[in-house]
Structures are given as structure tokens and as C-alpha cells.
Amino acid sequence: MKLDKLVGNRFKERPSDCVIDSHALMVRGAYMKYVANGIFSSFTPLVRITQKIETIIREEMDAIDGQEVKFPVALPASLWEESGRYETVGSELLRFKDRSGSPMVLGMTHEEAAVQLVKDYGQTYAKYPFMIYQIQTKFRDEARPRGGLIRVREFTMKDAYSFHTSQADLESYYDRCHAAYERIFARAGVPEVVSVASDSGMMGGSLSHEFMLLTPIGEDSIALCGHCDYRSNVEAAVCTPQTTADAVSEPIQLVSTPNMHTIEEVSNFLNSPVEKSCKAVVYQQVADNRYVILFIRGDLEVNEAKLKNFLGAEIYPADITPESGMNPGFIGPYQFDTHGGSHIVCYDQSLKGANNLSCGGNVVDFHYTGLDVTRDLGDIAFGDFAKIVDGDICPKCGQPTIRVSRGIEVGNIFQLGTKYTTAMDMQYVDEAGEPHYPIMGCYGIGVGRLAASVCEAHHDDYGPIWPMAIAPWHVHLCSVRSDTPEVKAAADALYQTLTRNGIEVIYDDRAVRPGVMFSDADLLGVPLRVVVSPRNLEADCVEIVSRDKRIQIKEPLGSAASKLIELVSEMR
């Protein structure tokens, strides 16, 4: 099509409200327009990009025996009540009432709708396994939308749901889907996306993976091993703290530590490293406000996701009142008063076997020294509650080669188990006539977020560098000085030939300076640019430049079309 007719204003200045590059470039290039907080309209270039991503996704989902279906955007609240999520999910689930007063929700994920659709179908084992997926608009009422298409409230998502009669079958399908995801991201131009083990959060279920594009602007933290292939979301990363005990355990004794509230102050005062201290981090449970006291080695940070999972409850940082019997800054595990068992006490594994630790004295202005965990705390259970950090031990290969990076989550896969089929009473009978709940997996990809991630991964200061497979057009044809009859004739002919051969061409024949033309071309990020100009035609050639500058050639006019067709096919 003619660039002249492409709806949308492109401009040079970086919008002040755009924090990340992909957002700024997609606003500057008229890919998208702000409508409301976290809600955007898309112009044609972005529609073309997302449609190509959707086609790739469809092909790969069909290749693993997926069947495309479609669920409603607006769902009756009763469906979410069946699964229990109407109550448990927070205000990111948009709840409303229709004209008759019936409570409804806007779908942010469709496990309930999927079970409702196939409940009647999946009544005998012979129908299994099967997978259904949709590509549909979703709404998640995020408190803090950010980064353009990275975190929005309304978005297009591919979500898939598989149903199985055994955990082994789910796992084998899960692996097929994992491989399909790798193909999708590779085809969409971001083979650098990595899968990481993750915390399942509100989806329930046991095993899950997130597909992450590693980038400093990501909002997730990922632990990667520099030695083996271990990768995990920091929330789910297993810590293996190295705690070594001194040869000789000193006796435990109470020492005065006036006005010292932080672990650093106390360690400094005692002239002992922070690793030789035990600190208390205190939370309260949302449901009943009970105190949760976590004791952990002084140098480690708490991974709240692990603590939540252990407790099976939501928590918040405690407000420690005098009635609790605790003295903030001086809480220690030795002779700790659980208030008749009403306080919940957890011990991080970093304390296991440690000795000669300092810790709170449970009395204002006093700490203990010489705590020997085994000797002084007796038979206690330890858990993994620490946050992994750079240089930590890899739980897979055992090397101290963990590094923590930032990433954008562009997809995820979950082994859901029977959480939804049980809640919604979906059953099948096996060969022996026995009833069972089918086991589910679910698999998501955010289409708009993937487009933005590709842009984030592949751009320069002047615009996105779209991979051929998802670029809005294949070739950007610049006709410099279209008022010259020879230029117009040559450019028109090239446009016709390319279009006839199935090449998608955006054709710029405006009477503007080459600088304007080229900066618009940079913003549209089309992989191949071909320039027809009076100077090139004098040499009977055109100039072909790839957006990533790897290709910069002069091609004879006569073979320009076939050269471009060849390049498009190579780059696809």
C-alpha cells in the first residue's frame, strides 16, 4: 500500500510518558494510541504484526493437535463461583452487573469456560487427551499498567487448555507444548526467549514454566546458572545456602545491645559478620492477622512467594503491637514465646547446623551471642524461604554460578492438575467404568506483549527492527523524486512486480525529503528497504538496505525484484 495513505502520525520526539524504548517507538511510529490507562487502539502496522504472530501461534498449536475454539469475553460470575476464584482473585478481576442485575466478570483467563465447554464431551476416557485453544481479547484490571504493551489492562492472548487421564500423559503433552513454544518464539524472531521454572501463583497446580525475554527493563527476576542450564523465576528458585559451622560452639549468652535495632548495627557492635547472625522477619496472615515469624540467616533476604506457598495463605508485613509480646528489633528464636502457639514460627534452612550466631534476646536492648541452632532450638523443621542472589549455589549443578537477570514474561505453561475439574465436577469414566477427574494443563501467550518484546529486543534509536516473519510489510519501497518520470516508472513497476509475487510492499512516493522518507522507514522497521532515485537510476540500479544494516547493496534495476523476492524468502 501507499505510505501516503497510511493512517497515523509518525514523529521524532520521544513522548515523555514512555519509560521503555518499545513503547516510545510504537507510539512514535503510529502503531498504537492511548485510549485510557492500560488501554490502547492499534493502527494498521501493529494489527498486521499481531496477525502474523497469531498465524504462527495457530500453526504451532494446530501442529500439537490443538483445536481452536472461542470463549466469551463477558462471563457469568457463576462460572467463577464454581471454581472458587470469584472470591479468591483480587480486584484485577473486573466484576460488573448486566442490565438484569446478574453478576458477571470480564475474562482474564478461561479455565472455567474451558471446563464448561468440554464437560459434556469428555465423559469417557476414549476422548482423551485433547487440547483446545483460543486467541481472544482479555481484560485484567491491573493496578499499575506500564510500559505500553508490556503491562496493559486489555490485551489479546492465546490461551490453551489440555485435558488428560494421567499425570504422565499431561507431562508428555506439556513437553510437546514447551517445544511448540520454543518454535513460536524462534519463528517470531526472539529465539533468545528462555523458559524458566516458575511459581504457579493463582493458577494453582504444581509445575509451571515462564518464557522470558531477558532484558533490563523486564519486571520479573530470573535466576540463571552460568555453568549448567538451570533457569528459574527468582520467586521459585531453590536456594542452597552454604552454612558452615565453626568447630567449637560457644555458650549462648545474653549481651546488652542498647538502641541497636538492625542486624548491621548489632553485627558491627559484636564485631561479627552478618552471616553469623539470625534475623527475624515478621508478617501477618491476611485471613486472620496471625503473626508469622520467619528466622533466617542475617545476610539473606526473604522470598515472600515461598513463604506464602508454604503457609498456603496471603501475608503482609506485620504491624508488631505490644500485645503480641514481641519487641521489634530484638526478636530471636531462643526461648521465643509463641503466645500459646498463636504465633506461627518458620525457620529457613540457612540456619540448619549453624552455630555461634547472634540473634535477638526477646528483651529490649539485648541480643544473644553463641546461638547453636541444633543445641539450643532442639527439633525444629527447616524450609526454603530465602531469595536467591548473584553468586549463589546452583541447585542443579552445585556451582556458585547463579546470576539474577530481569525479564519480560511472554508466555507461560502450567500443569494445573485437577483443581478446576474437581471444583466444577467434570468427570470421565475409565476402561473399568470408574469415574475420575481429568488432569489439566494450560498454556498462555500474550500476543501484544510478544510484539512489544520483539521490538524491545530488536530496535535501535530510530525504530524497531522487525524480523521478516512478523514485519508489517516485507519491503519498504522509497521512491525519491517521484516527480521524475523515470523514477516514478521504475518504482511503480517494481511495486507491481513485487506485489504480484506476494511480497508485501509499503510504497513511499511522497514528495518529501529523503531524510523524512528514511526516518519514517526506520520507524516502520520493515526488514528490507529499496530506494529508487535519480542518482541510482543513472547507474541503472537500486539500493537495497536491510533495516539491521547487514545488507547494503546496489542491485541492477533489471534484477531488483527477483533479488528482493530472494532476500524476503531467505529472511523469513
Add this chain to the structure above:
Amino acid sequence: MKLDKLVGNRFKERPSDCVIDSHALMVRGAYMKYVANGIFSSFTPLVRITQKIETIIREEMDAIDGQEVKFPVALPASLWEESGRYETVGSELLRFKDRSGSPMVLGMTHEEAAVQLVKDYGQTYAKYPFMIYQIQTKFRDEARPRGGLIRVREFTMKDAYSFHTSQADLESYYDRCHAAYERIFARAGVPEVVSVASDSGMMGGSLSHEFMLLTPIGEDSIALCGHCDYRSNVEAAVCTPQTTADAVSEPIQLVSTPNMHTIEEVSNFLNSPVEKSCKAVVYQQVADNRYVILFIRGDLEVNEAKLKNFLGAEIYPADITPESGMNPGFIGPYQFDTHGGSHIVCYDQSLKGANNLSCGGNVVDFHYTGLDVTRDLGDIAFGDFAKIVDGDICPKCGQPTIRVSRGIEVGNIFQLGTKYTTAMDMQYVDEAGEPHYPIMGCYGIGVGRLAASVCEAHHDDYGPIWPMAIAPWHVHLCSVRSDTPEVKAAADALYQTLTRNGIEVIYDDRAVRPGVMFSDADLLGVPLRVVVSPRNLEADCVEIVSRDKRIQIKEPLGSAASKLIELVSEMR
């Protein structure tokens, strides 16, 4: 794909809650599943059908220089406040608040979003004309959803918006879009869809057309001329009542008509035809409850849409109180008391020039006879407020050949004028630097409703008869007795060959009776069925039958694939 693996239960019994055939067949064939009132999920066959319809729509919209964009489903209420529709549209517009308490709506049409998207772009005349369209989920909170996909609350729609600098340019584009619509419906297999002039309703603007599939189950009434090409929605159809005056006007006189309240009772009593009477139909305006008295010839019915448009106000049937000064059953135009002008009086053109009419006496139990409208009512204005009926005069060719049919509206096109651009202050400057509001057109097609309409138009008792262009698959391959190695080998080979040649095949190799196979095939409505069976193979052939039974041939096994490929291409 294998039918065996197609998710969804097909069954024989007509569901009791399905009023129309297309709904019953699409439930029986597992095309769709009820989720909530007017809200459905789609199984794969319907997804495939609607995607093919969407592809046809995209091709035709692109062919008339449309650019695909995408607007949000959830829109800020402020956009609808700008246009004024947040107030004026009824409860079919779903209003809700997000987590921060901001008022929002679910988009049921996107004029406001379209203007918002292109407002910055269309600032100079040189950018015009342009058209943007989207294919997107919409929500319209219908009070009475019905007929499966015919009237739903959530639906997929193509909506397009064009912008122009002159009425002439809008009209010429409107004609191009009209032609594109005719191509779309023809390609989708319903060339019988006709366009009819319509009432613009809440969209505003002047000229509009609806594209109607004529069918007794439709919920719209359409007036068609049997002599010329005049077609109009009954709501918008111009009436040309034949009112002939008697040669001699009798004097007006009050006669006693005790206990006669209806026009028929009075006419009988007076021994005069109903056409020689003038009746009063009384409404009240929603906004201020003012009475609206419409006088119209006794044999005609009122077209409320015309009255609403004339008044520019919503109305409801009046509750005539004693305070109104009117006596129900005896209201007449002669010496009618307008209550100091507070009652609004309208006269239908059917009264123009009429004489010797009976009418209410404005006193209980009395009517006038001998009313001569010109003589007795003086200088009054007439309007067109009557409903057109079978046998009426065609307003175009003047023949009494109007017939009224029912129809389903599958698309519509509107000349919107500057209603939205003015309200939202979108302006461009012309060549002389003068500011103007661009003139808009808008153009809609309901994708799901079109699919259901095709089914309604083309089905038998056993299932839909899908046209090749939108059928879920091209060929339905039945392998009867797949446990016979020869059958399995031949059917497998045919499946491979067809699939390799781009033919979409649904392959039924289940160990079920042929009757089950064929009734499933009928429900899926695939245009071509090919049967491989032991008996056919004995004759070294396969049986090819088209769903509409026009083709029933035995084809040698060796040429079966090429024959099917040829037939698919012919039927496309």
C-alpha cells in the same frame, strides 16, 4: 483432521429451547454452546466458518482501500460522553466501573473510538478520504437475546468508519462499500441478501441501508416492490396513501355513538367503511410526558419510528388521564382542545383532502360525521406517519405492488454526516486554510449472525449446507469399515493426497455404523462427502456426494483425489 478427535457432542434431538432451525442445528452439530443468556462459546467448526467469513470481509474491505485497525472492547465512558451517547443510549450499553472507580462501557459500536484514533491524523484535507475498520468482539446488553447467533449479547463484528471532506465524496464511497457488501454476501454464499433503505435510529445521520436475508424467521419487516427495485425497512418505508375525496362534502355534525370506543364499532354503527374515518392514536414523550396526538385514517397503522424521528424524541403509548382533557375513544381533530398548546398534534398525510370522515366528538359517547379535512381543520401540516402494508403503492414506481416480508439484518451502512466529528471536535483545514468537520460513514457486518443466516438460508432437516467458501472443511471423508485393511489404506492415501494439495479434510474413520457417520456428516454440512467402503472398493471406486445432493457420482479410486480437488475449486 480426524473427526474422532473433534471436540463437541453431536446429537439428533432438537433442543426444546431452540426456536429457529439454524440455532437448533448449530447446537446439535456442536458448533456452539450456551454460556449465559445471549452469550456462547464456539467450537472449532464455527471458529473455522467465522474465520473464513472474516477473511472474505478483510479482502473486500482492503479492496476498497480500508485499513484494518483495532479498538478496545472496554472504553472509558468519557469518550461516550463526548459524543453525548453515554446519556442517550439505553441500557443495551453496558456501563461499569473499573477498580479505581472510573466509569467505563463495553463497546457496542465504535464511532467515538474511531474519531479518537484519527483525530490528530486527519487535520488537513490532503489526508482524505480514508477508511479504517476492525473485526472485534462487541457487547450489546440486549433485553431479549434470541435465535442462537441471530440476536446475542456478545458478538464479533466488522465495523468500518470512513472520513470525507464532502458529501459527494462520502456518497461515492458509500456506493463502493455497498458494492463490496454485495460481493461479501455473494462470496459467503448468500447472494440473495438484499439491501433496503432503513431508518438510521440511534446512529444519527441521514441515509442508510440494511442488508437483509429474507426469511420468515427474521425480526425485521421489509417492504419490497413486486414491480420495481424499491426496497425499504418498513420503519423507513415511505407511504403514499390513496385518499380520494367524495364529490360532495356533507356538513359536519355530532352524532350519538353510545359506548362505542373502537373505530370498527363506530364505522359499523355509521355503516361507513373504516377508510372513511379518522382515528386518534395517543402517545407521550419520554422526556417530558407531553401528550402527542396523531390523527390518521382509520384503516392505517402507525409507524412509531417515523413519529419518533419527526418529534426527535422517544415516545410511549399514552396513559390518558382526566386532567388531559381528552376522552379516550372519542378524540377527534375537529375543535380539538390542545390544552393551551401543551398537547402536540400531528396529522398523517392520509387525511389530506379527505372528506365525509367520521371522527371522535371530543365528548363522551359522541362522534362527528361529515368531517372535511380541508374545510374543517384549516391550514394544518401533514406528515408521513403510517406503516406500509401489503398492496400499498410503491413510492418509487407508483404501482400497488408493495409486499412486506420478514428479514434478518446481516449488515448495514450509514451516512453519518458530521454528528461525531462535531461532537468530538475533529477538524481539518481545507486548501484555503478554512476549518471543517469531516463527514463520516460507517459500515457494519455481524460475523456470527452472517454465519447463522447462511445456515438459516441453506439447510435441510439433517444439518446446514455450507457453501464451499465458508465451510469448516472442504471434504468430509468417510471410511466405512476402517478395520478392513484395503479400506484403511485407500482412505488414508486419499486423506494424505487431498491434504497435501491444500484441501481441508475432516476424516471419519471411526468404527461406527454408516448411519451414524452420515448423520454426523450432515450435521457438519461439509459441501463434499467422499465414501470409501468395502463395496465401493470392490468396484475400484469411491462415492462422491455433495451435501446439497446435486452431485452424486462414483469415481474411480485412481482419480478420486483429482476429481475432488477439481470439484472444490469449482464450488469455491
